[in-house]
Amino acid sequence: MPTTTFDVFRYQPDLKDVAYREDFTLEHDDELTILDAILRLQNEQDGTLAVRYSCRSAICGSCACKSNGKTVLACMTQVEDAKAEVGGERIAVDPIGNFKPLKDLIVDMDPFWDKFKSVKPYLIPDGPAPEKERIVPKEAMQKIYNEAKCILCAACYSECNSLAADPEFVGPAAFAWGYRFAADERDGDRKKRAKLYSGDHGVWDCTRCMYCNERCPKGVDPRDAIEKLGGIAFQEGVTSDKGARHAQAFLISMRTQGKLNETLLVPYTDPIGAQLDVPFALRMMRHGKAPSPFHPKIKQHGEVKKLLANVKETI
Ligand code: SF4
Ligand code: SF4
Structure with missing residues (x-):
């Protein structure tokens, strides 16, 4: 033995x-x-x-x-x-x-339950209640199948790097539940949810370390839910906070030059903060520590554009 x-x-x-x-x-x-x-x-x-x-x-x-x-x-x-x-x-x-x-x-699980409640983990139906029931096609429920498997064990929360740095971060499990309802076609509060989940301590504060996906015992993949919530924020036009602008800067950079223009990421993400940092940025450039913002397009720019179009079609 x-x-x-x-x-x-x-x-x-x-x-x-x-x-x-x-x-x-x-x-x-x-x-x-x-x-x-x-x-x-x-x-x-x-x-x-x-x-x-x-x-x-x-x-x-x-x-x-x-x-x-x-x-x-x-x-x-x-x-x-x-x-x-x-x-x-x-x-x-x-x-x-x-x-x-x-x-x-x-x-003490209280902070976990408070954050769970903060994402409104219930349906907020649009329009009057139907006489009998709302029929949802199987394919529509398939979209939220993973997130609906969450058993609220907090294994993801336990491993989350963003939470270790910022205890106010809403966390992977709560966002998985947020997506479960934001993507439910019976829900009428998609835009309000997109706003609720963005901003300080919201979806854009995730570091993408993927530990939540790795440790979830139920295959919920909460990081994927957070990514999809980012997509919903864009679809709903909720794009004013820094995280969303940062993601947009990536996209613009890939579309226009075919590669990441790191120097332009900063002013696009935080225009006011970037102005304060101009002298520092110029000093870095002078010492060869920051790449020039004036990149030429890469040769395979056409291929990158095709890839972007393919990705757009699949989401
Ligand atoms: S680890 Fe998985 S099942 Fe557990 S709370 Fe997080 S998402 Fe839900
Ligand atoms: S991917 Fe994001 S939500 Fe998941 S554990 Fe890492 S920081 Fe937390």
Whole structure:
């Protein structure tokens, strides 16, 4: 039988002011999950070990935690697989990231729920209610199939770099829900939603690190939803904030020159801020640290234009 040492994050504010780590060792069969291991430790070794869980079937989303630094659902991760990933007989178990720990593996989820509520995660129908029901073609629902799979486990939120830098960032899960309703053809508030999701701490503040897609246990791909919300903002004409202008500058640069004109990105994205930075930019140019804004078109400019047209057709 395998033996595993669990190096567990402990925080017991009633007993001690500071967090600490504690090793527990278990002999177990090959199929033990991390959640089962934690529950065995709780039953057999330390009844004060606190963990949140419910369904034990990867449905309720409540047992997310970190295993060797990666956020997982504890109930769908086998101990032997987690060990094989890093090599060795130890597993570090921590609470999910970007949250304040309350006790051991339990965190304060309030900010997550507040942001979830802030995106209006419900249908806001257009026009009077139908007599019976609104029929939606299957193909229309297919567009939001991925996002509708979200179980609100917060694994994506735990891994999000933008949230680590800006705790007010709305976050990947809430935006996945935002897209789920913004793209629902029964919803009548698309433009208002596009405005709500843009601006400070909004969709354009995502760093595109893709960790949310990588760690989501349900294949929701929240980063893709954020990208599609950016597309909806453009379709609805919500393009005045810096993030949208930055994206537009990319597009203009590709259309006109076939490559990225980095020097023009700054004034296009932030015209006022860029004026203040002109002396600095000129000094950089003089020292060869910034490319000239006057690029010639690349030779394959025609090919780039064709590519852009293809992309436009597919979205
Ligand atoms: S998007 Fe995925 S990782 Fe994020 S809350 Fe939903 S199911 Fe969990
Ligand atoms: S891609 Fe964006 S939303 Fe997803 S984890 Fe990275 S910064 Fe956060």
